[in-house]
Amino acid sequence: MTVTVNDPLVRFVDVQKTYDGEHLVVKKLNLDIQRGEFLTLLGPSGSGKSTCLMMLAGFETPTHGDILLNGQAINNVPPHKRDIGVVFQNYALFPHMSVAENVAFPLTVRKINKTDAKKQAIRALEMVQLGSFADRRPGQLSGGQQQRVALARSLVFEPQLVLMDEPLGALDKKLREQMQIEIKHIHENLGVTMVFVTHDQDEALTMSDRVAVFNDGIIQQIEPPAELYERPANSFVANFIGETNTLCGEVLRAEGRECAVKLPNGAEITAQNVIAGQSGARTSVSIRPERVQLSEERPTATNVFEATVIETIYHGNHVRVSLDVAGQKDFRAMIRSGNIHADLNPGHKIFVGFSENDCRALDPISA
Numbered sequence: 133m134t135v136t137v138n139d140p141l142v143r144f145v146d147v148q149k150t151y152d153g154e155h156l157v158v159k160k161l162n163l164d165i166q167r168g169e170f171l172t173l174l175g176p177s178g179s180g181k182s183t184c185l186m187m188l189a190g191f192e193t194p195t196h197g198d199i200l201l202n203g204q205a206i207n208n209v210p211p212h213k214r215d216i217g218v219v220f221q222n223y224a225l226f227p228h229m230s231v232a233e234n235v236a237f238p239l240t241v242r243k244i245n246k247t248d249a250k251k252q253a254i255r256a257l258e259m260v261q262l263g264s265f266a267d268r269r270p271g272q273l274s275g276g277q278q279q280r281v282a283l284a285r286s287l288v289f290e291p292q293l294v295l296m297d298e299p300l301g302a303l304d305k306k307l308r309e310q311m312q313i314e315i316k317h318i319h320e321n322l323g324v325t326m327v328f329v330t331h332d333q334d335e336a337l338t339m340s341d342r343v344a345v346f347n348d349g350i351i352q353q354i355e356p357p358a359e360l361y362e363r364p365a366n367s368f369v370a371n372f373i374g375e376t377n378t379l380c381g382e383v384l385r386a387e388g389r390e391c392a393v394k395l396p397n398g399a400e401i402t403a404q405n406v407i408a409g410q411s412g413a414r415t416s417v418s419i420r421p422e423r424v425q426l427s428e429e430r431p432t433a434t435n436v437f438e439a440t441v442i443e444t445i446y447h448g449n450h451v452r453v454s455l456d457v458a459g460q461k462d463f464r465a466m467i468r469s470g471n472i473h474a475d476l477n478p479g480h481k482i483f484v485g486f487s488e489n490d491c492r493a494l495d496p497i498s499a
Contacts (some may be wrong), residue, residue: 139203140164141293141325142188147197149183149349157183159349161197165327170319172328172336175346176372182297184346185329189218189295201293212241217286217294221301223278225270225285231257232266235285242289256284259318276307283315287322296328300335312338333373337361345369366407367494370418377424377463378497379417386410391493393417397459401435401491408493416497423490424465426453426482428474433485439463444476451476457484 142165149158158180165171173181186192188199190211198205206214217238225234236246236253244252257263260280270278279299286294296315300308316339319326330336336343337357344354345368353365364370371378379401384392391405393415401417408415425431442461443454450468453476457463465484474482 141167141202142327143198143200144184144188145198145200147184147187147194147199149180149187149192150195156195156349158187158194161349161351163344163351163354165325168323168325169341170316170326170328170339172330172340172343173346174330174333174336174343174372176331179346180349181329181331181344181346185295185297185327188293188327189216190214215289215291215293217289217291219279219282219286219294219296219299221298223270223282225278225281227270229269230266231262231268231270231273231281234270234281235288238285238289252288253284256288257281259287259322260284260314275303276311279303279311280314283318287318287324291324293325293327296326298330299328300330308335309338315339337373343373345372347372363406364418364492364494367416367418367497370492370494371497375421375464375466377419377421379419379458379460379463380497381415381417383408383411383413383415383493390488391415393493395458399437399458402488403435403491403493404488406492407495414496415493416495417491417493419486419491421452421464421466423486424463425485426465426467426474426476427485428482430483431485434488435491436483436485439482439484441476441478441480441482443478455482455484 144161144163147158147161148156150156173184175181183192187194194207199207232250232253235256236249239249239252254263254266257266260283262277262280300311303311312335328339340357342354342356343360345352347368353360353369361373364373370376379395381393381395384394386405389405391403391408393401393403403417425433430436437457440456441453442456445452450466451472453465455463
């Protein structure tokens with residue numbers, strides 16, 4: 133089988149995984165991973181994302197289907213023969229070895245002589261800005277530095293693919309954000325294919341070329357971050373990626389790409405008809421908080437409601453406002469601090485407006 137540079141590096145073909153023979157953790161997964169891309173597998177605990185990574189790494193075996201690497205099935209290929217680097221959340225560094233020895237370990241396993249292995253290890257450490265730490269022990273490093281060592285170890289043998297399983301989960305917020313950018317820059321500089329597992333939505337949006345959103349063993353949507361955030365395919369994605377308002381109701385009219393939705397209090401919304409269905413169907417309308425306008429005077433937006441301010445929380449660069457809208461008391465607006473032109477004190481009456489292009493009628497939220 134001839135493989136070209138345009139072919140995917142990795143293919144999951146009808147892959148399923150069960151541990152007990154009854155419940156599928158991964159359900160008929162078909163996924164192509166392109167060469168050189170940064171793909172994030174995102175989802176809640178138990179959604180199947182880490183199981184997919186472990187099957188690709190070789191630490192788990194598919195119950196059904198095939199995983200192809202460079203066009204060749206690797207279901208029965210042991211992990212150390214897959215040419216794949218792996219970074220775990222707990223770093224898995226050897227405490228009795230120096231930093232350089234830890235990084236060189238994959239090379240010694242591959243029978244590279246000590247002199248060449250040390251040179252390659254130092255080069256990999258310089259890649260993560262730790263060249264001067266070669267002789268230290270892991271216990272003498274901070275958590276962020278240990279994570280860099282683990283990353284250097286995964287890169288030292290120049291693998292075609294690097295897998296990362298929640299590698300930043302143990303770091304504090306500031307260091308985590310620094311490492312996100314650093315890993316992204318390393319990816320851009322090396323051009324190596326990276327697959328990253330996380331349950332952190334912000335992390336996925338920050339780092340990825342594409343994000344695959346998992347739930348219940350199925351990819352719900354796979355898109356570049358902006359597409360995923362702006363145009364969620366269903367209510368699970370809309371609620372899992374970022375923050376959103378959800379107004380549930382019944383489709384009154386469906387005309388092409390638009391529909392009218394009647395809320396329980398009788399009010400109507402005009403929205404994009406994504407998967408809402410025809411007249412009479414139940415639907416949930418999703419609106420991002422930053423798309424909501426607040427004003428003292430009735431705005432010119434397509435959808436306008438009278439609302440009552442419940443709570444205002446100051447976040448520095450923006451203010452988060454909780455409102456009672458159409459009988460729903462957890463409706464939220466996010467306003468930049470310099471763009472506030474209304475009284476946002478609790479109990480104040482105000483107008484809420486948003487465009488039909490900023491709200492999407494999706495499948496109904498499950499009870």
